[in-house]
Amino acid sequence: MDILTLFVVVPVLTVFALIFTKDLKQSRVVALIGMAVQLAMSINLVFAYLKERAVNDSIMVFTKDVMWFEKFNIHYSIGVDSISVLMIVLTSIIVFAGIFISWKINDLPKEFFISLIVLSTGVFGFFISVDLFTMFVFYEIAVIPMYLLIGIWGSGPKEDSAMKLTLMLMGASALLSVGIFGIYYNSGADGGPLTFNLLEIAQVNIPLEAQKLFFPLVFVGFAVLGALFPFHTWSPSGHASAPTAVSMLHAGVLMKLGGYGVFRVAMYLLPEGALHWNDFFLVLATIGVVYGGMGAIMQKDLKYINAYASVSHLGLVLFALLMINKVSWTGAIIQSLSHGLLTALFFALIGMVYGRTHTRDIAKLGGLMKILPFIGAVYVITGLAYLGLPGFSGFVAEMNIFVGAFQHDDTFRRILTVFVVSSIVVTAVYILRMIGKIMMGPLDYPKGVEMPTAAWYEKVGLVILMIPVVLIGVMPFGITEMIKESIQPFLERLL
Amino acid sequence: MDWNSLLLMRYELGLLALILLLVIFEIFSGKKQKGSLINFSILLFAIFTAIGFIPLEEGSIFGGMFRTNDMLHFFKGTLNVGVLILLLQSADWLKDKVVDQNKSTEFIVLLFSSLLGMYFMISAGDFLMFYIGLELATLPVAALVAYETLKRDSAEAGVKYILSSALASGTAIFGISLLYATTGTIYFDAFADVISISNLSILGLVFFISGLGFKISLVPFHFWTADVYEGAPIPVASYLSVISKGAAVIILLIIMFTVMRPLMPVWNKIFYMVIIATMAIGNLFALRQKNMKRFLAFSSIAQAGFILLGFMSVDTLGVTTIIYFVAIYIFSNLGAFGVVQSISNATGRESMDDYKGLYRTNPKLSLIMMLALFSLAGIPPLAGFFGKFFLYAAAASKGYYFLVFIGVVMATISLYYYLLVVKKMFLAKNDETSIPYFESRPLMKIGLIIASIGILVVGLYSPLYDYIYNISSSFLNL
Numbered sequence: 001m002d003i004l005t006l007f008v009v010v011p012v013l014t015v016f017a018l019i020f021t022k023d024l025k026q027s028r029v030v031a032l033i034g035m036a037v038q039l040a041m042s043i044n045l046v047f048a049y050l051k052e053r054a055v056n057d058s059i060m061v062f063t064k065d066v067m068w069f070e071k072f073n074i075h076y077s078i079g080v081d082s083i084s085v086l087m088i089v090l091t092s093i094i095v096f097a098g099i100f101i102s103w104k105i106n107d108l109p110k111e112f113f114i115s116l117i118v119l120s121t122g123v124f125g126f127f128i129s130v131d132l133f134t135m136f137v138f139y140e141i142a143v144i145p146m147y148l149l150i151g152i153w154g155s156g157p158k159e160d161s162a163m164k165l166t167l168m169l170m171g172a173s174a175l176l177s178v179g180i181f182g183i184y185y186n187s188g189a190d191g192g193p194l195t196f197n198l199l200e201i202a203q204v205n206i207p208l209e210a211q212k213l214f215f216p217l218v219f220v221g222f223a224v225l226g227a228l229f230p231f232h233t234w235s236p237s238g239h240a241s242a243p244t245a246v247s248m249l250h251a252g253v254l255m256k257l258g259g260y261g262v263f264r265v266a267m268y269l270l271p272e273g274a275l276h277w278n279d280f281f282l283v284l285a286t287i288g289v290v291y292g293g294m295g296a297i298m299q300k301d302l303k304y305i306n307a308y309a310s311v312s313h314l315g316l317v318l319f320a321l322l323m324i325n326k327v328s329w330t331g332a333i334i335q336s337l338s339h340g341l342l343t344a345l346f347f348a349l350i351g352m353v354y355g356r357t358h359t360r361d362i363a364k365l366g367g368l369m370k371i372l373p374f375i376g377a378v379y380v381i382t383g384l385a386y387l388g389l390p391g392f393s394g395f396v397a398e399m400n401i402f403v404g405a406f407q408h409d410d411t412f413r414r415i416l417t418v419f420v421v422s423s424i425v426v427t428a429v430y431i432l433r434m435i436g437k438i439m440m441g442p443l444d445y446p447k448g449v450e451m452p453t454a455a456w457y458e459k460v461g462l463v464i465l466m467i468p469v470v471l472i473g474v475m476p477f478g479i480t481e482m483i484k485e486s487i488q489p490f491l492e493r494l495l
Numbered sequence: 496m497d498w499n500s501l502l503l504m505r506y507e508l509g510l511l512a513l514i515l516l517l518v519i520f521e522i523f524s525g526k527k528q529k530g531s532l533i534n535f536s537i538l539l540f541a542i543f544t545a546i547g548f549i550p551l552e553e554g555s556i557f558g559g560m561f562r563t564n565d566m567l568h569f570f571k572g573t574l575n576v577g578v579l580i581l582l583l584q585s586a587d588w589l590k591d592k593v594v595d596q597n598k599s600t601e602f603i604v605l606l607f608s609s610l611l612g613m614y615f616m617i618s619a620g621d622f623l624m625f626y627i628g629l630e631l632a633t634l635p636v637a638a639l640v641a642y643e644t645l646k647r648d649s650a651e652a653g654v655k656y657i658l659s660s661a662l663a664s665g666t667a668i669f670g671i672s673l674l675y676a677t678t679g680t681i682y683f684d685a686f687a688d689v690i691s692i693s694n695l696s697i698l699g700l701v702f703f704i705s706g707l708g709f710k711i712s713l714v715p716f717h718f719w720t721a722d723v724y725e726g727a728p729i730p731v732a733s734y735l736s737v738i739s740k741g742a743a744v745i746i747l748l749i750i751m752f753t754v755m756r757p758l759m760p761v762w763n764k765i766f767y768m769v770i771i772a773t774m775a776i777g778n779l780f781a782l783r784q785k786n787m788k789r790f791l792a793f794s795s796i797a798q799a800g801f802i803l804l805g806f807m808s809v810d811t812l813g814v815t816t817i818i819y820f821v822a823i824y825i826f827s828n829l830g831a832f833g834v835v836q837s838i839s840n841a842t843g844r845e846s847m848d849d850y851k852g853l854y855r856t857n858p859k860l861s862l863i864m865m866l867a868l869f870s871l872a873g874i875p876p877l878a879g880f881f882g883k884f885f886l887y888a889a890a891a892s893k894g895y896y897f898l899v900f901i902g903v904v905m906a907t908i909s910l911y912y913y914l915l916v917v918k919k920m921f922l923a924k925n926d927e928t929s930i931p932y933f934e935s936r937p938l939m940k941i942g943l944i945i946a947s948i949g950i951l952v953v954g955l956y957s958p959l960y961d962y963i964y965n966i967s968s969s970f971l972n973l
Contacts, residue, residue: 068957069957069961070957070961071812071815071960071961071964072885072888074957133884137875137876137880138875140874140875140880141875141876144869144874147914147917148921148922151918151921151922152921152922158922159918159922162922163911163914163918166914167907167910167911167914170907170910171904171907174903174904174907175903177884177887177899177903178887178891178896178899178900178903181887181888181891181896181899182891184888185891185892185894213896
């Protein structure tokens with residue numbers, strides 16, 4: 001079996017193994033083993049990729065193609081470039097850490113891990129797909145377990161949040177499917193056979209009218225998952241209600257499917273449509289960045305703060321993608337990675353704080369650093385990385401995005417860029433205020449409340465997420481080079 | 496005509512023999528043997544179903560009144576599988592409720608008679624045979640709907656069904672007579688050559704579509720559906736929504752794609768509106784249903800709207816996607832009805848609120864229900880996703896993107912009410928009013944397992960699609 005298909009096979013096997021587990025202890029160990037294998041494979045994939053890339057300069061490597069529905073020319077077609085490789089690594093890290101964070105899930109543990117891993121199967125499958133149909137199948141597989149994950153194991157108004165999230169995302173995928181049909185039935189515009197294969201469609205000149213019509217459908221279809229304003233409303237309530245590991249996985253990975261899809265499908269296959277609609281969506285993305293930041297300032301609930309911060313930071317990804325140049329695109333990809341790790345860290349930490357204090361209201365929290373030193377320290381580091389302190393991944397990402405955005409010298413983009421850059425300040429406001437309020441200050445809890453320090457599995461989970469944040473921040477060159485190489489063919493379609 | 500050509504009617508003759516055999520057994524069996532007679536008849540039908548998959552020659556007899564080919568053959572086989580699952584699921588109900596009244600296979604005989612009517616309807620080569628088949632398929636069902644004679648709802652549903660279907664048959668035959676007036680023939684083959692667009696033929700077409708639209712419960716001919724489903728015994732509701740509807744879709748497909756093809760510009764416009772209306776009404780009314788049978792009734796109206804999307808593409812793609820979807824729909828809907836049946840057998844409860852916390856008491860049943868509902872909603876990797884995606888593809892291939900857009904929006908709405916049931920089963924905690932744990936009986940288990948396998952496998956297994964594609968392309972060349 002080839003190196004990529006294994007990324008789908010291993011989670012599926014893990015799910016089968018989980019069906020036969022009896023209790024929490026067994027199921028978490030099985031899930032952990034499965035995802036440890038997955039993590040090892042993804043690290044191996046990075047080296048295998050670098051080796052293969054040195055001798056192979058096609059857009060996608062490790063490609064494999066199996067005919068599926070012959071009459072529609074649907075293939076199970078897979079392949080990766082550096083961007084998908086990095087996304088796969090990110091996903092494995094977050095799922096792996098997520099299992100540690102859910103170490104003590106009490107209610108229906110087996111079903112929890114099954115849903116979580118089914119979700120991750122969808123995500124892995126999505127990142128390795130080169131065929132639009134296969135990609136779409138995996139996209140929907142990734143969305144639907146969210147309903148159960150939030151609905152069963154969530155907190156607060158979980159049923160409504162789960163329903164809202166699922167319907168908005170499935171609605172988005174409905175738009176996407178119309179867009180996919182539009183692309184598919186125009187893929188024979190040059191006289192060739194109709195195809196779902198991304199790389200083959202990219203060789204075809206899809207008529208301008210069709211591009212203009214279908215670009216918004218495909219773009220919005222993906223960007224809803226990336227919390228594009230005004231379609232972001234599922235995100236805060238969904239994240240706030242979701243259990244910790246699910247928030248991590250969802251904000252960390254699933255929302256990245258949006259940016260990835262925009263980059264890989266919408267802008268690559270419909271370049272003229274992208275240029276036509278560029279200004280419009282650029283404005284929406286900018287509003288999202290600023291609005292998300294403002295929203296975060298107004299919130300009192302830790303999870304809501306982080307959810308709105310995600311809207312803001314993922315708006316930045318879409319903004320950077322729409323800026324269409326090499327530097328900003330590199331920034332967009334790194335921002336996806338960096339935000340994935342940092343937001344997962346945040347949600348993990350919030351989960352730990354909530355598990356001890358049973359509140360997420362910042363007005364009721366204070367002085368946690370004194371009793372939870374490890375969690376407190378990681379919280380501060382994460383916060384600083386999130387607001388773009390040099391030495392961490394956030395800085396590398398935002399620097400690239402802003403430098404890229406400033407390369408455009410027309411007034412329209414300048415103004416938008418200025419707005420977006422100002423979001424750095426807004427980010428600093430809500431991050432510093434939050435940290436100051438809950439970590440510093442007087443500790444006003446009754447003495448009797450038990451407040452255990454971080455357990456080993458929590459520490460492991462946090463450290464696993466911390467390592468790549470620092471790695472990207474301290475030595476970004478390797479990754480930047482990898483990404484730049486891979487975005488070149490995609491960028492050429494738009495210039 | 497030699498005796499060999501009668502072999503073309505293998506299905507019909509076999510089923511007829513089965514019916515007669517059961518009638519004789521019924522007469523000569525004592526009260527104690529009634530229960531095992533039900534098992535025996537299911538066994539016989541299973542063998543009959545298996546034999547049905549042996550390939551058959553193509554051809555027509557009785558001067559073209561009756562014809563058969565690979566596609567019709569395949570579809571009869573599919574209907575048989577559906578009926579087999581249905582019988583397995585309803586066996587327990589029959590044993591519990593019916594054997595006491597000193598009857599057993601009466602239900603099955605009526606069911607088979609209706610199935611026989613569908614065979615004739617599907618294989619019809621002229622409008623006369625078609626009409627006879629239609630009546631034969633309808634009348635036994637009216638008796639079945641009113642089968643629980645002591646229940647007021649059931650009797651009411653029976654009357655409702657027989658009145659509306661009589662009206663529908665009358666409408667259809669009036670349409671046929673108008674069409675006959677324009678062409679002077681009732682044979683399908685000759686019909687297609689001479690029919691052309693004229694006021695009279697359009698009028699006939701509209702009446703004809705109305706008559707069949709009743710069987711498929713298209714909007715605006717759907718009013719009987721929810722009441723009849725609610726009043727009828729669950730196996731009958733299941734039969735109406737799965738087998739009867741599937742057969743009616745196929746005969747509509749055959750007539751529209753071959754006989755009425757010259758009128759395509761006209762009926763395409765009609766279908767365009769009917770599709771939107773059916774999807775919208777079905778979905779919006781399903782949102783507020785509390786009774787599982789009514790809920791599935793509106794869900795099946797909405798599904799009929801999706802099936803019609805395939806009619807927008809009058810070529811091999813359209814035929815294939817419709818047959819493929821109907822096959823998938825049979826498995827998915829039987830999965831859902833099977834669970835409802837199983838719970839109703841054990842506890843007599845049919846309200847959606849009763850399903851509260853079902854996963855914690857009956858996890859397997861809830862999982863099958865979830866699979867079935869997700870398949871109906873079109874969630875990958877279940878079969879329903881592939882069926883729906885290809886139906887959209889069929890409509891999109893002719894440029895009906897707006898229709899596809901409406902379709903996907905409606906599919907999202909449908910996801911909402913399917914999720915409502917999932918929410919009751921999985922999200923809600925169980926309490927003392929919830930359905931307690933019970934063990935389904937073996938035949939029911941087999942029925943549910945076959946349906947679940949169908950839901951899981953039919954979509955992913957692409958050679959099936961290719962097979963249907965090949966047989967339907969040869970069908971269109973007829």
